[in-house]
Amino acid sequence: MHYHRLSVLCALAVIARPIDSVATPFPPNWNHxxxxxxxxxxxxxxxxxxxxxxxxxxxxxxxxxxxREHALTDTIYEVSNPKHPKHALFFIPPPTQVTLLRSRYGAYLSKDQVAKLVxxxxxxxxxxxxxxxxxxxxxxxxxxxxxxxxxxxxxxxxxxxxxxxxxxxxxxxxxxxxxxxxxxxxxxxxxxxxxxxxxxxPTTYFGSPLTSQERAHGHRGRAVAALSTRDVRVTPAALRSRYNSVTYQPAATEQNRIGITGFHGQYVGDKDLKRFMRRFRSDANDPTFLVIDINNSGYDPKKPGFEANLDMQYTQGIAWPTPHVFYSIGGQAEEFIPDSFTPVNTNEPFLGWLDTMIRSEDIPQTISTSYGGNEQTFPPDYAKSVCQLFGQLGARGISVIFASGDSGVGGADCKKNDGSGVVEFQPIFPATCPWVTSVGGTTGRIEVAAPFSSGGFSNVFKRPDYQTDAVLGFFQQLGNQHSGLYNASSRGFPDVSAQATRFVVILNNKDMLIHGTSCSAPVVAGIISLLNDYQLSQNRPVLGFLNPWLYGIASQGFNDITHGSNPGCGTGGFSAVPGWDPVTGIGTPDFQRLLERLPIPIPTPIPTN
Structure with missing residues (x-):
C-alpha cells in the first residue's frame, strides 16, 4: 500500500472559498x-x-x-408547530402591504436563510x-x-x-x-x-460498512430468505388497505417528490422494480426514479441490493405516481467509536450525503432512510453536528424519516464502550436525533410490537418539548422498571411505527421475504408523501418537520399499539402500552384520519387597535 498522501474522504464536499485573511492582535495561548x-x-x-x-x-x-446557539431550534418550532404563537410578516398584493399575522407555521426557510441562521x-x-x-x-x-x-x-x-x-x-x-x-x-x-x-x-474513530437489518443479524443476508408459498405475505395492497390509503389518488405529482437513501453499495434494480409494480401495483405504468450519485458510489442497477429494492419498491407501491429520487451514497462514517455490538465501522457517511442536500435548492419533501447504528458508536459532538444538519432540512420543510433499528433495547452484551463494563440499553442514532421522525416496527394481522423494534431513550439528546407529555405519560405506567438502564430525561424513540415483517421483495427476479424497521420506514414515508401531496393540491404548505404535529393534533390519527415488547440486554425490554411507548411510538398511521387532522394555516391579521 502507498501512504505518501493519506487523504481521508472528508465529511463534506465543499465550496472552494478561502477564509478571508485577518490578523488577531492578541492571539491566545495555542499550547494550552x-x-x-x-x-x-x-x-x-x-x-x-x-x-x-x-x-x-x-x-x-x-x-x-x-x-446564535438557539436560533435554529427556535425557528424549527416556529415553522413546524401548527400551534406555535410566533408572529410572522407577510407581503400581500395588491396593493402591496405588510400584514402582521398570528402564525409562522409553514413559512419554511430557503437554503440561504438557513445558512445565515447557522x-x-x-x-x-x-x-x-x-x-x-x-x-x-x-x-x-x-x-x-x-x-x-x-x-x-x-x-x-x-x-x-x-x-x-x-x-x-x-x-x-x-x-x-x-x-x-x-x-x-x-x-x-x-x-x-x-x-x-x-x-x-477524522480523529478517534476506528474503522467497514452494513444496513440496519444486516447489523442486527451480524452479517449480510440473514434478514433475507426465499419465500415459501405458505408464508403470509405483506404487499403494497395489504399495506394500503391496512393504513387506509387505497382510494387516494395523488394530484400534485408535478410538485411533490419522495427521496430514498442507499448506502454501502445498495443499488436499486430497475427490472426488479418493474416486475414488482406489475405484480403488486398493476395500475402503475413504467415506474421510474432519478439517481443522484454522491461520493462516487459506483451505482450499478445490475447489482441490486435487498435494502435498496425494499425501500424503492414499497415507497413506489404506496405513493405511485409520486416522482422518486434515489441517493446512492459512497464511503463510510467519518467518525466512529466501537462497541461489542459494532466492533468495526459499520456506520453511514451521513455528512457526505447531507452536504449534497443542504447545498441543493430543490429537495424532495419526504426522505426515507433505513440505516443507523448504536448511538454510543458515534462520538457525541459528531452526532450533535449531524443532527443539526437534519434540523436544517426540517427548517426548510423537509420530512426526514428514519428506521428505529432492529435490536430491541440493545444487542450483544449492551456494555458501554467507555471501558467501564456498565450495561445499559443501547439507543440508535440517527433515530434519536430530535429533528427526525423515527419509525418502529409492528407485526401481525392484529398489530402488536415487533420484538426486534428498537426503542428507548437517547444518551446524547435532551427530551424535546414536543414529546414531554407523551413520555411522562409512559413513565407513569412504567414505574421503576428498568431503572438505571436508560436516561429518563432524554429524547425518546421511536415516534411512530408500521408493519415490519414478511415483506415480499423482488431481488434478481426472485421473491424474497424481509423483515425489520427497514420495512416500516418506507411505509410511513409513503403515507407522509401522500399527505404532502394533498397539502400541495390544496395550495397549503407541506408538513415539513413532522413531530410537533404528530404529537399534537395528529396523534388521534394513529392506531395505538398496546401489546408486545422489545427485549434485549438480558431484559424483557419496554412494553407497548396505551399512548406513546418506546417500542411503537404513538402507533401506526390511518391515512384517512390523518387527512382530517392536517394543519390548515389560515393567517389572521392582528388587530391594530
Whole structure:
C-alpha cells in the first residue's frame, strides 16, 4: 500500500472559498490544550503498525458552532408547530402591504436563510485562521461549506495535524480484515477553541460498512430468505388497505417528490422494480426514479441490493405516481467509536450525503432512510453536528424519516464502550436525533410490537418539548422498571411505527421475504408523501418537520399499539402500552384520519387597535 498522501474522504464536499485573511492582535495561548476525546487503550482487535511515512498528509474537517446557539431550534418550532404563537410578516398584493399575522407555521426557510441562521460568528472564523496560520497552514488550504459552519483543511502534513490537535496519528490494522486506517487514540484543542469548535474528523474513530437489518443479524443476508408459498405475505395492497390509503389518488405529482437513501453499495434494480409494480401495483405504468450519485458510489442497477429494492419498491407501491429520487451514497462514517455490538465501522457517511442536500435548492419533501447504528458508536459532538444538519432540512420543510433499528433495547452484551463494563440499553442514532421522525416496527394481522423494534431513550439528546407529555405519560405506567438502564430525561424513540415483517421483495427476479424497521420506514414515508401531496393540491404548505404535529393534533390519527415488547440486554425490554411507548411510538398511521387532522394555516391579521 502507498501512504505518501493519506487523504481521508472528508465529511463534506465543499465550496472552494478561502477564509478571508485577518490578523488577531492578541492571539491566545495555542499550547494550552484541553482534551476533546481520548481512548485509554487501543480499541479491541486493532493494533498499531507504526507511524505513517514522512511527508504523509491528511484532510481534516472542522465543525464550527453557530453564532446564535438557539436560533435554529427556535425557528424549527416556529415553522413546524401548527400551534406555535410566533408572529410572522407577510407581503400581500395588491396593493402591496405588510400584514402582521398570528402564525409562522409553514413559512419554511430557503437554503440561504438557513445558512445565515447557522453561520458561525465572524470572530470564530478569524480565530480558526489565526490558529491554523500559527501552525503554518495557509488560508488557501481552507474552504468552507455553505454557510461556513464546516471547514475543510486539505493537505495537512500529519506532523502538523499532531501539533494542531495534540494527537499522535498512527497507522492501525484491524485483525480480522487487515483493514488499515490512519487514526489517533486521542485529540485535543486549544482551550480558546472549545467554545467555537464542535468536532474534528477524522480523529478517534476506528474503522467497514452494513444496513440496519444486516447489523442486527451480524452479517449480510440473514434478514433475507426465499419465500415459501405458505408464508403470509405483506404487499403494497395489504399495506394500503391496512393504513387506509387505497382510494387516494395523488394530484400534485408535478410538485411533490419522495427521496430514498442507499448506502454501502445498495443499488436499486430497475427490472426488479418493474416486475414488482406489475405484480403488486398493476395500475402503475413504467415506474421510474432519478439517481443522484454522491461520493462516487459506483451505482450499478445490475447489482441490486435487498435494502435498496425494499425501500424503492414499497415507497413506489404506496405513493405511485409520486416522482422518486434515489441517493446512492459512497464511503463510510467519518467518525466512529466501537462497541461489542459494532466492533468495526459499520456506520453511514451521513455528512457526505447531507452536504449534497443542504447545498441543493430543490429537495424532495419526504426522505426515507433505513440505516443507523448504536448511538454510543458515534462520538457525541459528531452526532450533535449531524443532527443539526437534519434540523436544517426540517427548517426548510423537509420530512426526514428514519428506521428505529432492529435490536430491541440493545444487542450483544449492551456494555458501554467507555471501558467501564456498565450495561445499559443501547439507543440508535440517527433515530434519536430530535429533528427526525423515527419509525418502529409492528407485526401481525392484529398489530402488536415487533420484538426486534428498537426503542428507548437517547444518551446524547435532551427530551424535546414536543414529546414531554407523551413520555411522562409512559413513565407513569412504567414505574421503576428498568431503572438505571436508560436516561429518563432524554429524547425518546421511536415516534411512530408500521408493519415490519414478511415483506415480499423482488431481488434478481426472485421473491424474497424481509423483515425489520427497514420495512416500516418506507411505509410511513409513503403515507407522509401522500399527505404532502394533498397539502400541495390544496395550495397549503407541506408538513415539513413532522413531530410537533404528530404529537399534537395528529396523534388521534394513529392506531395505538398496546401489546408486545422489545427485549434485549438480558431484559424483557419496554412494553407497548396505551399512548406513546418506546417500542411503537404513538402507533401506526390511518391515512384517512390523518387527512382530517392536517394543519390548515389560515393567517389572521392582528388587530391594530
Amino acid at each position: 490544550m484541553h482534551t476533546k476525546h481520548r481512548w485509554n487503550t487501543i480499541p479491541g482487535k486493532w493494533e498499531s503498525i507504526g507511524r505513517p511515512p514522512v511527508g504523509s498528509t491528511i484532510d481534516l474537517c472542522i465543525a464550527l458552532k453557530p453564532h 453561520a458561525p460568528h465572524p470572530y470564530t472564523l478569524k480565530l480558526i485562521e489565526t490558529w491554523l496560520r500559527h501552525h503554518g497552514v495557509s488560508p488557501s488550504n481552507v474552504s468552507t461549506s455553505h454557510g461556513g459552519n464546516w471547514l475543510t483543511v486539505t493537505g495537512v502534513p500529519v506532523s502538523t495535524a499532531n501539533e494542531l490537535l495534540g494527537a499522535s496519528y498512527q497507522l492501525y490494522r484491524y485483525a480480522e480484515t487487515n483493514e488499515t486506517i490512519l487514526r489517533t487514540v486521542g485529540y485535543a484543542l486549544p482551550t480558546a477553541l472549545h467554545a467555537h469548535v464542535q468536532t474534528v474528523a
